[in-house]
Amino acid sequence: MKRIILLVCLLTVIRYAFAQDTLPGCQFRKQQLNTASSGKASLLPASPLRSDTTDILHYTINLNITDFTTDTIRGNTQITFHPKINPIRTLSLDLLKLHIDSIQMTGSGLSYTYNDTLLIAQLPHPFTVADTGTLTVYYHGRPQGDASGWGGFYFQNGYAYNLGVGFAANPHNYGRVWHPCFDNFIERATYTFNISTGNGNISYCNGLLVHDSTDGSGLRTRSWELKETIPSYLACVAVGPYSQLNMSFPSLTGPKPVVLASPAYDTVNLKSSFIHLPNAFSGFENRYGPYRWEKIGYSMVPFTSGAMEHATNIAFPVLAANGSLTYEASLMAHELSHHWFGDLATCSSEEDMWLNEGWATYSQSIFTENVYGYSAYLNSVVANHENVLHYANWKEGGFLPVSGIPHQYTYGDHVYLKGADVAYTLRTYMGDSLFFAGLKYHLMQSQYKAVSSTDLRDNLIAATGLTNLTDFFNDWVFSEGWPHFSIDSFSVAPSGASFNVKVYVHQKLCGAPHFYNQVPLELTFKDIHWATLSEPIIVSGEISSFSFTLPINPIYAGLNLNAAISDAITSDTKVLKSTASTFSATQKGRMVVTPTNASIASDSAWIRIEHNYAGPDPFKTSGQKLVLNPSHYWRVDGIFPATFSAQAAIDYDGRSNITSGGGGFIDNFLLSSANLEDSIVLLYRSSRKDDWHLEPNITKNIGNPSDRFGTITINNLRKGEYALGLKGFLVGIPEKTIAEHALRVYPNPTSEVFHIRLTDFPAGDAVFTVIVSDARGRLVYTGQMQGADDTVPSAAWDQGIYFLSVYNTEGRSMHEKLVIQR
Numbered sequence: 001m002k003r004i005i006l007l008v009c010l011l012t013v014i015r016y017a018f019a020q021d022t023l024p025g026c027q028f029r030k031q032q033l034n035t036a037s038s039g040k041a042s043l044l045p046a047s048p049l050r051s052d053t054t055d056i057l058h059y060t061i062n063l064n065i066t067d068f069t070t071d072t073i074r075g076n077t078q079i080t081f082h083p084k085i086n087p088i089r090t091l092s093l094d095l096l097k098l099h100i101d102s103i104q105m106t107g108s109g110l111s112y113t114y115n116d117t118l119l120i121a122q123l124p125h126p127f128t129v130a131d132t133g134t135l136t137v138y139y140h141g142r143p144q145g146d147a148s149g150w151g152g153f154y155f156q157n158g159y160a161y162n163l164g165v166g167f168a169a170n171p172h173n174y175g176r177v178w179h180p181c182f183d184n185f186i187e188r189a190t191y192t193f194n195i196s197t198g199n200g201n202i203s204y205c206n207g208l209l210v211h212d213s214t215d216g217s218g219l220r221t222r223s224w225e226l227k228e229t230i231p232s233y234l235a236c237v238a239v240g241p242y243s244q245l246n247m248s249f250p251s252l253t254g255p256k257p258v259v260l261a262s263p264a265y266d267t268v269n270l271k272s273s274f275i276h277l278p279n280a281f282s283g284f285e286n287r288y289g290p291y292r293w294e295k296i297g298y299s300m301v302p303f304t305s306g307a308m309e310h311a312t313n314i315a316f317p318v319l320a321a322n323g324s325l326t327y328e329a330s331l332m333a334h335e336l337s338h339h340w341f342g343d344l345a346t347c348s349s350e351e352d353m354w355l356n357e358g359w360a361t362y363s364q365s366i367f368t369e370n371v372y373g374y375s376a377y378l379n380s381v382v383a384n385h386e387n388v389l390h391y392a393n394w395k396e397g398g399f400l401p402v403s404g405i406p407h408q409y410t411y412g413d414h415v416y417l418k419g420a421d422v423a424y425t426l427r428t429y430m431g432d433s434l435f436f437a438g439l440k441y442h443l444m445q446s447q448y449k450a451v452s453s454t455d456l457r458d459n460l461i462a463a464t465g466l467t468n469l470t471d472f473f474n475d476w477v478f479s480e481g482w483p484h485f486s487i488d489s490f491s492v493a494p495s496g497a498s499f500n501v502k503v504y505v506h507q508k509l510c511g512a513p514h515f516y517n518q519v520p521l522e523l524t525f526k527d528i529h530w531a532t533l534s535e536p537i538i539v540s541g542e543i544s545s546f547s548f549t550l551p552i553n554p555i556y557a558g559l560n561l562n563a564a565i566s567d568a569i570t571s572d573t574k575v576l577k578s579t580a581s582t583f584s585a586t587q588k589g590r591m592v593v594t595p596t597n598a599s600i601a602s603d604s605a606w607i608r609i610e611h612n613y614a615g616p617d618p619f620k621t622s623g624q625k626l627v628l629n630p631s632h633y634w635r636v637d638g639i640f641p642a643t644f645s646a647q648a649a650i651d652y653d654g655r656s657n658i659t660s661g662g663g664g665f666i667d668n669f670l671l672s673s674a675n676l677e678d679s680i681v682l683l684y685r686s687s688r689k690d691d692w693h694l695e696p697n698i699t700k701n702i703g704n705p706s707d708r709f710g711t712i713t714i715n716n717l718r719k720g721e722y723a724l725g726l727k728g729f730l731v732g733i734p735e736k737t738i739a740e741h742a743l744r745v746y747p748n749p750t751s752e753v754f755h756i757r758l759t760d761f762p763a764g765d766a767v768f769t770v771i772v773s774d775a776r777g778r779l780v781y782t783g784q785m786q787g788a789d790d791t792v793p794s795a796a797w798d799q800g801i802y803f804l805s806v807y808n809t810e811g812r813s814m815h816e817k818l819v820i821q822r
Contacts, residue, residue: 001163001165001306001307001308001309001335001338001357001411048171048182048184048185048186048187050092050182050184050187051182051184051186051187052084052085053083053084053085053088054081054082054083054084054088054091054182055081055082055083055084055187056079056080056081056181056182056187056189057080057081057082057132057189057190058078058079058080058189058190058191058192059077059078059079059080059179059181059189059190059191059192059232059235060077060078060080060191060192060193060194061075061077061178061179061191061192061193061194061195061235061237062075062076062077062078062194063075063178063193063194063195063196063237064196064219065160065195065196065197065201065203065237065239066196066197066198066199066201066219068155068158068160068199070142071142071143071155071160072140072141072142073140073141073142073143073153073160073178074139074140075138075139075140075196076136076137076138076139077136077137077139077179077180077181078134078135078136079091079093079134079135079136079137079180079181080132080133080134081127081132081133081134081135082129082131082132082133083127083128083129083131084129085129086126086128086129087126087127087128088123088126088127089122089123089126089127090120090121090122090123091120091121091123091135092118092119092120092121093118093119093120093121093137093180093181093182094117094118094119094175094176094180094181094182094183094232095114095117095118095119095137095139095176095179095180095181096116096117096143096144096174096176096177097116097117097141097144098139098140098141098143099139099140099141100112100114100119100137100138100139101138101139101140102138103121103135103136103137103138104135104136104138105121105123105124105133105134105135105136106124108124110122110123110124110135117176119137119180121135121137123135137180139180143162143177143178144177145177146166146167146168146169146174147166147168147169148166148167148168149305150163150165150166150167150168150305150306151163151164151165151166151167151168151169151172151174152166152174152177153177153178154301154303156301156302156303157302158201158240158241159238159239159240159301159302160237160238160239160240161236161237161238161239161240161299161301161303161315162174162177162178162236162237162238162315163303163308163315164232164233164234164235164236164308164310165233165308165411167410167411170407171183171184171350172233172350172410172411173185173231173232173233174233175231175232175233175234175235176232178237179232179235181232181235182232183232183233184231184232185231185233185346185347185348185349185350185450186231186348186450187231187232188229188230188231188346188448188449188450189229189230189232190226190227190228190229191205191206191207191224191225191226191230191235192223192224192225192226193205193206193207193223193224193226193237194221194222194223195221195222195223195224195237195239196219196220196221197219197220197221197222197239198218198219198220199218200241201220201239201240201241201242202220202222202239202240202241202242203222203224203237203238203239204224204237204238204239204242204259204261204297204299204313205222205224205226205235205236205237205238205313206224206226206230206234206235206236206310206311206312206313207224207225207226207227207228207294207295207312207313208224208225208226208257208294208295209222209223209224210223210224210225211223226294226311226312227294228292228293228294228311228448229448230311230343231346231450234309234310234311234343234346235310236299236308236310236313236315238261238299238301238313238315240261240263240301241263241264242261242262242263242264242299242300243261243262243263243264243267244259244260244261245259245260245261245262245267245270245271246258246259246260247260247278249278249281249282249296251281251285251290251291252285252289252290252291253290253291253292256281256291256293256294256295256296257294257295257296258277258295258296258297259295259296259297259298259313260274260297260298260300261297261298261299261300262299262300262318262321263300263318266300266318266321268323269321269322269323270300270321272323272324272325273320273321273322273323273324273325273327273328273332274298274321274328274332275325276325276328276332276333276367276371277296277332277336279367279370279371280328280332280333280336280337280367280370280371281296281336282370283366283367283369283370283371284336284337284339284340284363284366284367286370287366287370287436287439288337288340288341288436288439288440288443289340289439289440289443289444291339291340292339292344292447293311293312293339293343293344294312295312295313296312296336296339297312297313297314298313298314298316298332298335299313299314299315299316300316300317300318300321301315301316301317301318302317302318303315303317304317304319305317306331307320307331307334307335308335309335309338309339309342309343309360311339311343312339314335314336316331316332316335317331320332328367329364329365329367329368329380330364333363333364333367334360334361334363334364335360337359337360337363337364337366337367338356338360340359340363340443341355341356341359341360341363341443342355342356342357342359342360344443344446344447344448345442345443345446345447345449345451346449346450346451347450347451347452348450348451348452348455349452350405350407350410351403351404351405352403352404352405352451352452352453353405353410353411353415354402354403354405354414354415354416354418354419354422354453355419355451355452355453355456357411357415357416357419358402358415358416358418358419358420358422358423359419359420359423361384361416361417361419361420362381362419362420362423362424364380364420365377365380365381365384365420365424368380378563381420381421381424381563381566382563382570382588384417384420384421384424385421385424385563385566385570386570386588387413387417388413388414388417388418388421389421389482389510389566389568389570389613390613390665390666391413391664391665392412392413392414392417392418393511394665394668395412395413396409396412396413396414397409398480398511399480399481399510399511399512400414400418400480401414401477401478401479401480402414402415402418402419402422402453402476402477403452403453403477403478404478421566422476422477422566424566425472425476425564425565425566426472426476428520428564428565429466429468429469429472429520430460430464430466430469434463434464434466437463437464438459438460438463438464439460441459441460441462441463442455442456442459442460442463445459446459453473453477453478454473457469457470457473457477468518468520471516471517471518472518475512475514475516475517475519476516479512479513479514480511480512480513481509481510481511481512481513482509482510482511482512482566482567482568482613483507483508483509483510483512483515483516483519483567483568484507484508484509484510484567484568484569484612484613484614485505485506485507485508485519485521485539485559485560485565485567485569486505486506486508486559486569486612486635487503487504487505487506487523487557487558487559488504488505488506488543488688489503489504489687489688489689490502490503490504490554490557492553492554494553495549497551498549498550498551499549499550499551499552499553499554500547500548500549501525501547501548501549501550501554501557502545502546502547502548503523503545503546503547503548503557504543504544504545505521505537505539505543505544505545505546505559506542506543506688507539507541507542507543507544508568508614508615509614510568510613510614515540515541515542516539516540517540517541518538518540519538519539519540519565520536520537520538520564520565521536521537521538521539521559521560521564521565522534522535522536522537522559522560522561522562522564523535523536523537523546523548523557523558523559524557524558524559524561525550525552525554525556525557525558526552526554526555526556526558526606526639527552527553527554527555528553528555528639530606530639531552533550533551533552533554535548555639556637556638556639558608558637561573561608568612568613568614569610569611569612569613570588570589570590570610570611570613571588571589571608571609571610571611572588572589572608572609573606573607573608573609573638574606574607575604575605575606575607576593576595576604576605576607576646577604582594582595583607583609588609588611589609589610589611589634590609590611590634590650590651591609591611591634591636591648591649591650592648592649592650593607593609593646593647593648593717594646594647594648594649595644595645595646596645596646596647597643597644597645597646603641603642603643604641605638605639605640605641605644605646606638606639607636607637607638607640608636608637608638609634609635609636610634610635610636610637611632611634612632612633612634612635613631613632614632614633615628615629615630615631615632615633615778616628616629616630616633616683616692616721616723617688618774618776618777618778619691619692619776619777620691620776621691621776622775622776622801625727626681626683626692626694626725626726626727626777627725627726627771627773627777627778627779628683628692628723628724628725628773628777628778628779629667629669629670629723629724629725629726629779630669630778630779630780631666631667631669631670632666632723632724633721633722633723633724634650634721634722634723635720635721635722636648636717636718636719636720636721636722637719638719640719645716646716646717647713647714647715647716647717648713648714648717649711649712649713649714650682650711650712650714650722651709651710651711651712652667652670652671652677652680652709652710652711652712652724653665653666653667653708653709654666654667654668654670654671654672654708654709655668655707655708655709656668667708667724669779669782670724670725670726670779670782671708672769672771672782672783672784676726676769676771676807677702677705677706677708677710678702678705679726679727680700680710680712680724680725680726681694681695681724681725681726681727682694682695682698682712682714682722682723682724682725683695683722683723683724683725684718684720684721684722684723685720685721686718686719686720687720687721688721690720692723692725692777695714695722697714697715697716698712698713698714698715699712699713699715700712700713701713712724725777725779726771726779742758742759742814743756743757743758743806743814743815743816744756744757744758744759744816745804745816745818748816748818748819749819749820749821750794750818750819750820750821751794751795751820751821751822752793752794752795753791753792753793753794753795754791754792754794754818755789755790755791755792756770756785756789756790756791756792756804756806757788757789758785758788758789758806758814759788766786766787767784767785767786767808768784768785768806768807768808769782769783769784769785769806769807770782770783770784770785770790770792770804770805770806771804771805771806771807772792772802772803772804772805772818773802773803774797774798774800774801774802774803775800775801775802775803780797780802785806794820797820798820799820799821799822800819800820801817801818801819802817802818802819802820803815803816803817803818804816804817804818
């Protein structure tokens with residue numbers, strides 16, 4: 001499922017590293033509102049462990065959906081079950097806030113209890129593993145929508161339909177809003193639907209249409225049979241004034257009927273928007289194996305916030321079938337791919353939702369590759385990588401692993417975007433041949449089953465014998481954050497007609513708990529004539545070295561230039577040939593380069609801008625009067641002619657929003673308060689052997705001094721690294737310092753926590769910015785004080801000397817030395 005059309009905003013509490021700021025966030029994807037259950041035990045649904053004791057074999061749902069005045073459904077569901085243990089005396093079913101008329105079994109009424117969430121039927125006698133039973137629940141009522149606005153049952157604009165998950169529900173499965181069921185990811189059953197409609201409306205459900213009749217009163221009943229098993233949240237109904245488009249696709253298992261249901265007036269637009277549906281189907285069969293369902297189906301519904309992957313009958317928004325191809329990847333192909341990832345092999349718990357949604361998001365890029373080529377595919381995965389790398393940890397309370405995701409972020413960016421990022425990187429680890437062969441094996445072994453990340457790992461290893469997949473899953477799936485790889489240095493020595501080259505590779509961490517192991521990367525070398533050679537390497541640990549004998553004399557060495565591994569870097573590469581060839585690397589490299597020397601036209605430059613989502617190396621010497629932004633830095637490299645001259649513009653952006661053209665969040669930790677903009681500085685070093693120092697030749701455009709956003713222009717761009725920082729401890733104190741006795745830090749030395757108290761500060765001051773850096777200039781904490789007292793945790797900081805500065809809203813500062821001692 002996918003939410004991309006209606007952008008819903010909310011406030012979320014964000015904690016980053018040591019910061020304690022409360023930052024507003026605006027989700028661009030499916031919104032997960034943390035408004036789940038009331039916490040009352042009596043309202044909790046039955047445990048998924050029921051599936052260990054009882055197997056639901058089949059549901060027959062018989063419903064009258066004609067009341068569009070009170071939005072009421074009426075009818076019954078027959079549940080056929082089989083015990084797995086001896087004996088069972090009750091059957092517990094999930095059903096949400098509908099009215100029970102009676103429960104019948106073999107012609108007799110059953111006693112039951114029901115609390116609007118859990119329905120417990122007393123069976124007429126103990127059932128054993130040798131028995132199979134069928135009971136019928138008669139019910140009516142107005143089915144529920146989800147509190148978030150996404151999910152549940154809708155009577156809307158003359159249509160009635162369901163979406164099988166609720167973003168605010170706990171659990172998220174939402175089959176229970178319209179039929180009694182075991183509402184979990186584990187239990188799978190076949191379905192029969194007998195749906196009665198009137199007033200020209202007809203029904204569409206999972207499976208194949210097996211009966212269609214109209215009685216004398218005009219009541220039309222259509223019967224659908226789904227022979228394949230699904231969990232309850234994938235069961236569906238859509239009722240409306242539909243017109244049907246029919247097609248047939250050849251498949252690996254024979255012809256498959258295609259049923260597209262839409263309003264009669266909109267079939268032309270539908271055809272245009274679905275023109276590449278055959279490509280999506282054939283492409284997924286080619287990559288993932290045969291389509292194992294009896295029908296491909298989409299039903300248009302008036303929902304404005306996304307689609308839902310109901311097996312064989314996808315709920316698809318009418319407004320997305322508008323004649324354009326805008327949503328063909330993100331909705332049409334995404335939902336179809338769930339018939340391999342999510343419907344066929346279903347995540348066994350919400351904590352592993354990336355197995356459904358991360359793989360469906362990656363499948364959007366597979367569709368793009370199949371229809372538009374590899375370059376378009378690469379552009380899509382790189383854009384996705386930049387998005388998740390930039391925003392996910394800010395929006396979702398920190399770095400998270402894709403497996404073991406917290407309930408409130410089940411449908412968030414780590415699941416969708418990072419899940420796709422991980423799938424893309426796995427393809428590089430395995431290589432195309434083994435990757436797709438492994439996925440076909442996994443889906444064959446997992447068809448119509450609930451699976452975990454461990455199951456995926458074990459199936460891929462069994463299919464391919466690749467032992468490095470254990471490291472891959474430990475590093476990329478079960479752990480949070482990203483690795484960061486860079487070339488520390490390289491040396492070249494002539495050896496006859498060849499050149500001996502030694503390269504040192506440095507691994508950093510971006511929110512990850514440990515260094516990654518057995519990572520396949522590619523080194524690329526270029527000589528002065530731009531002749532290029534690439535060499536594969538395997539990197540483990542913090543420092544790795546590699547030796548090569550090359551037929552060229554390299555003056556440039558680069559790592560992962562083809563972006564085959566989604567590490568903590570986004571980059572752009574370009575050839576600049578004239579002063580008119582501005583190099584806009586805003587989205588990836590986040591730098592705009594403009595040549596300023598016309599002679600470059602006769603001697604072009606090859607330039608690479610890397611934007612690094614890892615902290616810059618600290619100052620080599622302690623006691624610096626500057627602090628470094630711990631979030632990111634830039635690296636400029638390439639092959640420049642002697643006449644090369646260029647300017648470059650970079651933004652600093654501490655805004656807490658994502659609606660400002662790709663900005664926001666990236667410098668929140670640095671700019672925790674608007675009064676710090678005039679203290680922003682740019683630092684430069686030529687290489688890792690050099691130390692950071694102020695870059696003097698810049699032009700800073702602060703603009704609005706309170707918006708936490710501005711631009712720095714580097715007037716003479718050089719190879720090397722650039723990082724943002726702040727004027728720190730002891731900088732500018734004489735003219736702006738408040739009396740020393742106004743700041744007290746205690747206990748000092750401290751270990752786990754310390755307190756800040758302000759006295760004699762200017763009247764009217766109520767908000768203060770607190771900045772703490774270590775002795776080597778690394779920023780470790782920014783936050784705001786409301787009033788004269790605050791408490792700061794320091795348990796995660798290393799022992800040593802730190803410098804604390806407190807700024808008021810006018811930029812006046814107070815400073816103190818702090819010692820962490822244990």
